[in-house]
Amino acid sequence: MPDRLVRTAVRWCGEEAARPWLAALPDVAAEYLARWNLRLERTVLPGGALSLTLLVRREDGTPATLKLGFVDRYTAHEAEALAMWAGRGAVRLLDSDVSRGTLLLERLQPDVSLRSLPEDRAMLEAVEVLRHLWITPPEDCGIDLVADRAGLWTRTMPRRHAALGEPCPKALVDEAVHLCAELAASQPRIVALHADCHHGNILAAERAKWLAIDPRPMLGEPAFDLGALVRDRLATLVAETRPQAVVRRRVTWLSDALDLDTDRVRGWALVQALALGLWCVSVGDPAGEDLLSVAEWLA
Structure with a gap:
């Protein structure tokens, strides 16, 4: 688990909300890797402030990014906005489970x-x-x-x-x-x-x-x-x-x-x-x- 994610989640969201969400992330990651037939390559470090970001490969070998985010009023409509932009100026949304804050995105260059x-x-x-x-x-x-x-x-x-x-x-x-x-x-x-x-x-x-x-x-x-x-x-x-x-x-x-x-x-x-x-x-x-x-x- 990226250290930055643990620090910011606890500080910004509070222990009561952050700790259960952080504890569940490994199982949530495994669930969506299996559901969407993804092969894990690596975790992006330091990663997002309120999301666990994984570099993955789809079943056909296409590179992608799996984002597991904390859902709040500020992030709840991220998938809707990405779908509206349809790749124009923003990363392309490939799949999503909005209620769980889980997004499958096209692979960009995470370190640049x-x-x-x-x-x-x-x-x-x-x-x-x-x-x-x-x-x-x-x-x-x-x-x-x-x-x-x-x-x-x-x-x-x-x-x-x-x-x-x-x-x-x-x-x-x-x-x-x-x-x-x-x-x-x-x-x-x-x-x-x-x-x-x-x-x-x-x-x-x-x-x-x-x-x-x-x-x-x-x-x-x-x-x-x-x-x-x-x-x-x-x-x-x-x-x-x-x-x-x-x-x-x-x-x-x-x-x-x-x-x-x-x-x-x-x-x-x-x-x-x-x-x-x-x-x-x-x-x-x-x-x-x-x-x-x-x-x-x-x-």
């Missing part, structure tokens, strides 16, 4: 992500991937709405901020709550969003140069989808001499590259950094303080 490129080049490639993903969803699409998530954040951010002893200025939380309401109510168009499209979630492939993996899909405006890129390479970002300038430069560059409103990109990036930062602090994730700093730099 956009993190292997210099930041400027990686941003260019990420932008091209996002262009393919931003499609109009079908009317019966069940994926969560950005507007609903924003409504949730307006309630949870102030409560969490107070419960944690105000780890950042209250004015920043007030601004984020205001932005949630304002931006959610004025979205210019609704498309399918990846919602976690950072450099580590875009892998090298054969049928396309780069393809996205691990979406936490939502339906909303494109500007929302750039938050992960604005705060990407977090450890490197906070070590910069002038990190605020770097963050704001990313906002401007991404907005211009995709012809989006800079204020909306900045606003959603701030909201996401603050909401995620407060949550990370609440579960003891060391990234929390850095994410709160990103939110302040965007204010």
Whole structure:
């Protein structure tokens, strides 16, 4: 079992939910290897934060990837989004058991992500991937709405901020709550969003140069989808001499590259950094303080 998976599952999901799920993974893996006639090659290390990822061969010898994921509100619609994209800009879904969080995916190059490129080049490639993903969803699409998530954040951010002893200025939380309401109510168009499209979630492939993996899909405006890129390479970002300038430069560059409103990109990036930062602090994730700093730099 990958050490990273054990650490993040317990920290993010809690002992009560994580330990039984982790304990069952070997049997679940064996079950689906047999059900889908797969031959195991190796486990991907360090692997996903909330998934066990196995490289396998199908019965006809075709390489594939078996993903056993923890199902929550953020991952519940991953298969639906991948099926909707049908391989355009994202990894292709070959089979699935949605209720168990089990996906059979085409094989990409698991050890080669956009993190292997210099930041400027990686941003260019990420932008091209996002262009393919931003499609109009079908009317019966069940994926969560950005507007609903924003409504949730307006309630949870102030409560969490107070419960944690105000780890950042209250004015920043007030601004984020205001932005949630304002931006959610004025979205210019609704498309399918990846919602976690950072450099580590875009892998090298054969049928396309780069393809996205691990979406936490939502339906909303494109500007929302750039938050992960604005705060990407977090450890490197906070070590910069002038990190605020770097963050704001990313906002401007991404907005211009995709012809989006800079204020909306900045606003959603701030909201996401603050909401995620407060949550990370609440579960003891060391990234929390850095994410709160990103939110302040965007204010």
